[in-house]
Amino acid sequence: MKNFLAVLLLFCMALSVMACGGAKNGQDSTTEPSGTSEASKDDTGGSSEEGAKDNLADIIPKDTITLDVYTQLANYSGEQIGWFGQVIKEKFNVKLNIINEGEGTFATRMESGNLGDIVVFGNDSDEYLQAINAGLLLDWEEDNLLQDYGAYIKENMQKALEKNKKISPDGKLYGFGHNVGSSSSEHEAFFYRPDIRWDLYKKLGYPEVNTLEDFVDLLEKMVQLEPTSDTGGKTYGVSLFPDWDGNMVMMVKATGALYGYDEFGFGLYNVNTQTYEDALKKDGMYLRALKFYNQLYQRGLLDPDSMTQTYDEMIEKYKTGAAFFNIFDWMASGVYNNDDHLDKGKAMMPLAANDQKNLCYGLNINGGNRVWTIGAKTNYPELCMAIINWLSTPEGTMVSFYGPKGVTWDYDDQGRPYLTELGEATQKDGETQMTNGYSGTFNDGTNKINNTTWSKDAVNPEASNGDTYNSNRWETRLSRPVKEIEQDWRNFTGALDVNEYLEKNGYISISIGTSYSEPPKSDELTFKWNQVAETIKTYSWKAIYAKNDDEFESIVEEMIQKANDYGYQQCVEFQQEQARIRTSLENESKQ
Template sequence: MEIKKKIQAVFATGLSVALLMSLAACGGDKTASEKDDGSLMTVDVFDGLANYQGEQKGWFAKIIKDKFNIKLNIIAPNVAGGGSTLFDTRSASGNLGDIIIYGYDGGYGSKMVKAKLLADMTPYLDGMDNIKNHQAAIDAMNDVIGVDSGVYGIPGSVSDKAPTEASEGLEPTFGPYLRWDYYKAIGYPEIDTLEDLIPVLKQMQDKARETEGRNDIYAMSLFKDWDGNMMNNAKQPTCFYGFDEMGFVLAKADGSEYQSITDKDGIYDRTIKFFNAAYRAGIVDPESTTQNYDTMNSKYKEGKVLFSFWPWLGQAAYNTNENKAAGKGFMIAPLKDQKIFSYGSTPTGGKTFIGIGSQAKNKQRLVKFIDWLYSAEGVYDSGAQTGGAAGPKGLNWEIKDGEPVLTDFGSSVLSGASENVPEEYGGGSYSDGISALNFTTVNVNDNDPDTGYPYNATMWPSELEKANNNPLNQDWSSHMGGAKTTMEYLEANNMIEVAPGSAYMTPDEDSQITTLRGSIKTEIVNASWKASFASSEAEAEKIMDQMRETVKGLGIDQVLEVDMKNAKDQDAARKAAVKDYQAENKDSSSDSE
């Protein structure tokens, strides 16, 4: 599951069989022989990951206009709302977009191929070495979508690392992050378990309100935007203990345990009780039930929230250079019983692909653009989301004494500060110019073959040295056994569990299961929120017990049978990916000898 501003893209319900047949009859690819006069071209990008809709702005727009003479017009189901409707409407016209970024699991890739919505890029691949370098990922996608040959898309998040290596950089995807400056202010109390966070956070909240003279500071703030099969916020602490979701199942990264989210006294039930205890302790923002992600995120930036489920929320919003210099910011807590779930690297890529629409003009130019996105320069420029790739060379970074280093401008903007870009690079706000594609081609923690260092600037020696000299990081390190980074701390203390990366895709779901799931998840989500904000522990338990009885009657056992099989199949695929990688690299080693 790829985590960005939205944990998952909202996928459509799918095309009807009749629609697929009609499109297969009338759709089709335009010929490879069409002429391209090189004039400025507006490219419609149907992007299931984008959180922005409209024309790409700023410095990234200038880069691609100068290189390819194209403008990107982002069509984003996440922003437009009604993702399935938008997908179906555009599919019915036979034209999803000139470039398509979407998930190919769950049968969507095969549906798009059968409906002739995707072009086979094979005729355009001469000289496209960056695409060809990821043939294994293309083959894995072809296996899933049911084609024997052709290049209908290239998966994202491809990596050169082993599946057993964490795909994250210095920070995991999940973790209990707290405002270290207020944790310090209350004397660094020990935190044995998740439940022990509550009195610690209460002390931190009291101290923060006293220090800053305001009563609108809360330890925790929640939101509903991302709720799906469960209350999304309640799922996050389960990841602190090695679990991740598969429908209504929570599965351990190593395949050792599987639980239903409705299990009484299971890990999900534990997190609901945790939220309810936090609410009754008065440390949960009362606007949690009505606010959206953006509203909540602004509170982090303003210093009004003291705990974060993810580093890319709390740290990205608050850990500016200025705050860190003052010793303020979010750092991972020393939660003694944590075993944090980590996504392994994926040599065959993730579940989302980028491809060319069958009705697109000037396909060769578009394929060149996609090939560039998978080049080192493209990874830096298109992967410059906060906490990601370093951004444009020359503007954000340069080479000194053989090593990459950030410029003053790059250091500022990558720490979250607001800066205007020099006119020669396109002008305007830096943040407004970041690629709106929100699509990771190559894992930014992989090494740039030209420099030998990761695309992610936080992993450069020059930046690690800065971090180690930072008052916030120095204090954190001195209380975490001398660890210099979060990952170093977690690995040294056996507090991370890597789920090997694989090409496993959830199979297309039977319509009856989908119907049952829809009514069941509504009951689970509603009960989870009600229980989290119940006035007593007994009331919260009663709400969850009633929910369990209700979903039993709605047929959850039928859905759980499907989800449990998928979870176990995923584990088998992960183990197979490890064996395949070991075999391939053993062969490679033998060949090189």
Template sequence: MDKNSTLFKSVVSGIKKVAVVATVALASVALFACSSSSADNSSKKAEKDDGKLMTVTVYDDLANYQGLAKGWFAQYVQDKFNIKLKMVAPNVAGGGNTLFDTRTAAGNLGDLIITGTGHVNKLVKANLLTDMTPYLDGMKYIKKYDGATKAISDLADKKGTWGIASSVSSGSPTEASEGLEATTVPYIRWDLYKKIGYPTLNNTDDLLNALKEMQTEARKEEGKKDIYAISLFKDWDGASMQNAGQNLAFYGWEPTNYALAKGNGSKYESLIANNSQYVQGLEFLNKAQQMGLVDPESTTQNWDTMYAKYQAGKVLFSYWSFLGQGAYNTSANMAAGKGFELAPLKGMKVFSNGNMPDGNTTFIGIGSKAKNKARLVKFINWLYSPEGVQVQQAQSTGYSAGIKGLTWKMDGDQPVLTDFGKKALLEGGSVKMPAKYGSGTWKDGISTLNFVAVMQYDKDPTTGYKYGYVTWPSVLKINETKLSKDWSEHMGGATSTMDYLKKNNELLVAAGVSYTAPEDPATVATTRGSVQTQIVSSSWKMVMAKNDTEFKSLLTSMQKTVKGLGYDDVYKVDLKNSKAKNAARQKVIEQYKDEK
């Protein structure tokens, strides 16, 4: 998922397990005149590669690691391309747009650039991106996904190949892009839900009551008081409080900053409206907090700290499959009947992004000041190759399987995990890597790029099966555990979360489309920053309010303050963009029909 997915307001992750996904629009930033002339890179001849070992600075909005990359993936890349990856990560460094501003003002954002497509036009105008056209001979995978390069060229409004969009897919835009698990739904510790008698969950109040009982049961079993139903973090906050916005997905909504929309374009509403889906998300978390279900460290911890708590079994509710299941659903836990599974919350209409043939709203490109650009183009081409997808996207919870021969192999005509691969991908990833791949464990050496080039449920042409290893017949058999069998028995025989949602008509697929909103007018951009600060700060205060009266008072105060700052002007822009996105969805549906 990428950080710029529509369901994530400032996303995916210190993610040790990444999913999809899916787009936080980065706030518009005024680029300084980094160069007095915007030379046409396409007129230049391809520069020769000196072949030397080089350190490549990667500016990456998705990364959750800062500094020189270490571990097996870094070693794999060095062995293959003779480059070291040095990560510049706003998620870690802090400052958000400030870091972007500072580096662009200096005239060098990075050698490799992974950022939102909303920045393309400005970066090209400021001569901060390289036109890759002179280096494309033999780059079959970049050429294969020409729709994803054209999408970037269209945004640049200038002839050239300025980058390639992420998360490309060959699937239908009207089919859900997830495989077995939905990205954002209520996942709960099923073993504890079982122990309290599988209570009916008619609404989110019933869910909170069940979580209260589950928390009591867990503390009793473990003899510890630091187990909480819900744990939060601030790392991904953007236009609003990211955690509070996740309930939108339960009912088919998505945010375009401050405009909320049904995935099919049937309804729109303001984020700060009294009973908006976002405000309901705040109410849900505040009720949980008043019930003693929210980890008191939520306001100060980061993703990594929170993730470790999931691994230790100290959190019982998860918004995402890659969090709860990724951290806790080890082979040992599932065999014992323990783990996270979809909660049977009634009335859901879960939002799902359809496949995106032209990619998502994050892209990868090459900085204009980079050396050995031909080698960097080869590296990007590799990221979109079957080998690159398997190795770079190797995570857990269904992404790619990693290094052929080490974590997976072909058994006859079927791909299977090796014994090492089972430990790496199904048992938490703490297994130590062989010396030839560098030091450390599998999970610590996973790619720091956190970049999804090709969707994991596309077919790998080298195997005939999907990249996502959890769909392999051999892995499906392994994953039949005490946990999955009990869940299936109480969910109408469903074999997976997506199977359950489809069978029960609880899925709303928003056609997959790469839509990048136009640049904000200067006055709106300035106002947006002030509004964002106020909304995020007030939202956290509302979640931590001691009672309903204080909650409502804070809501009223926030509404009054942001309207005074010019919220209505910003909302008007976001609403227009949200409607334009849904219009683009209708267009891509018609285009796909015509092509068929």
């Protein structure tokens, strides 16, 4: 009888728990989202797309909650502010607490057993795989989470989801990579290209530039023409910064992109020949670019603060005309070409040397390596999925890039996307104040998660004319008249924009999008890798500041010797094998 009563008591307790709503992950069903109800499911046991929309209303919290977003890509920490924060609150009644990647952050959060609610990884190898193995990421297919609250992702990003399952150690689905492409036959817009001060180039009579090295003489003449910046400081050919250095000095290795080289471990991958070239190869691309920046330094054309200044300090110099050459569009024309400069007949515009093959990336329907995931310990799995799903819709994508719909962008009566007057202003100057009830400047409110869902050059299915998400290529913008100095560039190149200019002149190399993902390294190799990376970065900067050619060569020789002592060859062998895998996947994509 005692045993019977005990069993009866347990049965009654179980019924009581079920009646309270069966909240998952420890959430209280009276205050937290309760998950998918039986009423929302279709006859197959899953949820229809319409049902998923109905479910969304059920999971919006009555009281504003805060979600922790741990993102390894963020340059910001704290509550998401400004217009993006307001849009998220309006749609989901949620505040986002951004947690960026500081020293030891990942290890600390792993040790705590809770990475956050929404988790964004900077790559899909080492730490991402560690998080899966530790059980700290949510399986998106568990309890029909993706089907019920990620319907747009499920329907439109199938290849990216398949890639994620393939690289997962247990074959489960934990998210998808960034920059998903709409078609494997298209490529992204060029952002690697040499921007120069076009007004000064015009004054010099448009001299021919045959090679990278020819820019040195050209920049010297430009500095002679304009020796002071807007603020009265000295001008230089180039200004660099160390903040983004990884395995190598970032600005040095990225210069290889002007010749079709993509960073690949300790070296560069030539996307035209499909061959790997280690960074320290004599007469290789990395050392060629290193010599280029040293030549600028020897001529007094390299900003002497390059090795110590921050990214923001460097950007300010390009913004005020203190440097005349950069290999990234957003660091050069993107910040210099404001209305004031353009009205004065000044602009930074692209000029390719005759031997260049500028790298651009083919759209990758498999997605990139920066992964959107959900933490396993979140109390709000449905809400996290719904937010990521919305960010993957055309509206969410456009909002992330340009701001609130109807305020900074919209569709015209023909269904073509366009920027409003405010939108145009914010794209020219991120410090433009927002209006229509949105606080702060445009830059204040940008999406601090700092990751994308769709590639900016993917086709926007809501654009009636087939435009992509990239506003620089919108029909409504290319058809507008431009400033006199911009028209001069168009007349010289015979092109409306940089994409047309580089494509029609054959200055193009396309990195084919594949499902390649770098595997984790052994602890022993990781130790060697880190020592080699520090050596290459340290000695590369020393070589840039070499006072003459003999000193440059001596520093390079010492760099090679020390790197080899730390195990450089083992790192190269690892990367050579990865190159073979990458090439194989590229060849499969061509078929």
